[in-house]
Amino acid sequence: MAESVPVRCPVCRREQLYAPPSYPCTCGAPVQPPMARSAPQPVTHRTWADDWVSVQCEACGRKDEWPQPELGCACGTVLRIPVAEGATTHGRPAPSLPVHIPLPRTSSSPRPAFQPVTIRSARDAITAVALYLRWLGYRDIRSAEHRTSSGIGLVATGLVAQVEPSLRPATLRDVECLWLTGTAESALSVYFSLSGYVADARVRADELGVPLFVVDLTGTPQPVNSRADELYSAGA
Template sequence: MSESVSVRCPVCRREHLYAVPSYPCECGAPVRPPVDRHGAPTAVAHQVWDESWVAVECAVCGRRADWPQPELGCGCGALLRIPVAGDTCPDTEPDGDPPAPPRRAFQPITIRTARDAVTAAALYLRWLGYQDIRRADQRPPSGIGLAARGLLAQVDPTVRPASPRDVECLWLTAMTESAHCVYFSLAGYTTEARTRADSLGVPLFVLDLTGTPQPVNGLADELGAAGG
């Protein structure tokens, strides 16, 4: 059963009932950010990627992972950041990785907003084995760029199918960083974009509204089967 907390907007003083989201740990247990019931929400003036995530420890297996910072949109237009209890700053990369357990089925989140699309792609990359996911240093011409060790990803949440130029820009940026690359799109790809991706070696995924990345080309099939 979902946990709910009462939240008052600091701008208009309107009361809301916020349902704390649940996310799937790699062990299969549900993980919820520990919302501070006594803390006051703050209105977000500017979204900062590093402040949009909190590190939460799974109560079952003890694994610590980054999940989206609890936020709520008020009817007055303010975006409210819900305070989280305890030490929840995102972890730095550990010196050594623990042994990897058998990989469970990917558990998606429903896509309702552009941010949900980025979160779904980040969760999928983490499921593939990339743990140090962050906002890419270089902003792509369209969409949002994500980066991990040895990987550059582009998430396009627009309603326009990705073009050959979009694929080429991602590939060129990845080449300059000596990294592999992968493309996620909500609206799919033009035929020319698919052909160009195959020639450049770029895996293509379409994000359906359930938040599950669907492979578009053989390279994406191979990536999903082999993991990161």
């Protein structure tokens, strides 16, 4: 467990203790971004590059991209916590429960347990899904170049994913548009929603072979259909 460090907000001058989050490396060891001694900076706008940091696992030496440490101040300011030298920023980077009968989960290459991040905002939902996809084996997760009319897109080699972080259930049109995007890219299409799916969207997803997940507020995606169960079991 990392030691808490004092962080002073440059806007209101309030000081509070902050401990960096821990994320699971592929080898199973916990990885925590090392904190720098420089002052935190208010987040005034966001880019994909600024939201991720490359951190090396002390156990196996592997470098992976993890969410840039941030802290919310009581004054409303979001602070970006600087990381120490050696961890450099990288230029890429209540839902309904599933009612289907899950398939047996017998992955041929067992993965360490997924470590979720609690969802308090839309950004948290995107982070949770990105971490989950990386846990499944998609290493080059990055933001889609074009925003869609609904949700936020993530892509990786052989994958297009849609994340709907609002309280609106995903519709049949949402699923079909994602499937068309994946077909054009010759990639697997996967949908993640915080509020589930309308009935005809689930039926259409089964017909098109689109894995559907709901993301609970702990940040853990849960399979909604059999194709999602298969992806969970087999990974990338």
